[in-house]
Amino acid sequence: MFGIRKYDNKMVNKGASIVKGRSLWIDARRRLFQNKAAVTALFLLIVISLLSIFGPFFLQHNFSDTDWGSIYQSPNLQTGHYLGTDGNGRDLLVRILYGGRLSLSIGLIATLVSVFIGVIYGTIAGYFGGKLDIFMMRVVEILYAMPYLIFVIILMVVFGRNIYFLFLAIGAVEWLTMARIVRGQTISLKEKEFIETSKALGQSDLLIIIKHIIPNLAGPIVVYITLMVPSVIILESFLSFLGLGVQEPLTSWGVLISEGSREMEAAWWLLIFPGLFMVITLASLNFIGDGLRDAIDPKEY
Amino acid sequence: MKKEILNVQNLKLHYPISRGFFVKRNFIKAVDGVSFSLFVGETLGIVGESGSGKSSICRLILSLIPKTSGNIKWFGKDFNLYKKKEIKSFRKKVQIIFQDPYGSLDPRMTIGSIIKEPLGIFNKNLSKNESTERVIALMSDVGLSSDLYNRYPHEISGGQCQRVGIARALINKPSVLVCDEPVSALDLSIQAQILDLLDVLKHKYNLTLIFVSHDLSVVKAICDNVIVLKSGKIIENGITSDLFKNPKDPYTKKLISSVPSPIPAR
Known part of the structure; x- marks a missing residue:
């Protein structure tokens, strides 16, 4: 009709060989492992983590033993x-490793819990919109307005002082920001044509969220996770300082x-070494986060 | 008598533009009382300037956006009476291609998985190899090399992206294909290729097409019937050749004379 029939069927291999399909996540893993900074950070x-878990078994001192001679x-x-x-004669290395167990698991668990809740809550509010969105976001604002210290204290009083409630309390505070970020991104994403096409294809709302919205949110989510882990670790130390978190002789970073x-003027090592462990961990998390963000976005390569 | 697939009666879509208790409510009438029919095997063109409500009609008849009022009858049944299950099978029968070739593909998915997505919705018992085979067969139908199977949308050209969109729309063998300005984002030679492809596929898959465009020369070339829209209303409709020969409405005349002629007048 237009005289141009450029597309050439001879070039097309007519289904003779089955192509092996790759998915985003397989590609992302391959790209992540090509990123040297991310691999080094992951290794560190x-x-x-392994040192914190297994290290104390190989050391001669216990984390609570006081050595009055030194x-x-x-x-x-x-x-x-x-x-x-330290000032009570307790071995610093063992204490750092024990503290690492707690700080890392709080960083991991509280972050995962808040990401999980925040992503589900935010995508639902943003995707369905309307009155549901208004209601869900007002709930978030009410929770934001509640002083979380009082919330944590109430939790501790009601359920007793328990390390798991510390996880819960921190997670309950941190998911609010996540939900807001995710909701905002979802609203801008759902106007895209590929979401509309997916609806026209007959895809269900749940699968649209899982297959299209969440993978496209991965960038901001991962970046926010790398910011959230340090803030969770610091929040825990603040709560512990107030006597609501971990108690002596247990410790955290x-x-x-x-x-x-x-005591840094008298004993510099008490600040330098725990700080060093924390800095290495947080820097590694940042590099892993950057690597993940790039790996999940195909356009970066 | 040809069989009627779609009947639209007095379709309206009004957007409120001012809200409040005391302010008088104003509306933008994006679609204002449109009625038309679509018959099996025909290609219906919808033309009009930007903002005349062409894309809104596409989204309304596919019920991607809620209508203000009016009746839409698909396959002889009022769409309001469709049950949830029937809507799902309706989605299989009526497909859409959008204007923006990149925007309608998920940037995080490979070409293969994009084309395969509709198979996963309707043919859940298809094995992995079978569905891959079908995707590759269709890719060759729309003129895409199977090498592109694992590429991402940003790695291929706009014309190829539009072919991916067409392949995805066709994989479940629909009977109606709505094309919302499928070529307006592409350059001229690619436009010709895609229009040729649509023509070939129309016959191969026995498709009924709704073709939306602002480009009259494109509509003239491929459509059997044409609807001319202006600010949400139908101004003129009829068989393409008649309408182009003797346009009745002054607006249609103006539109037709605005098509650049290959031989400029002296």
């Missing part, structure tokens, strides 16, 4: 206090750092 994070001892290889001791900062 795994090393720190109070404020600087790092010393002979006595087995490799990173020195946040607690160790805040104690160390008070």
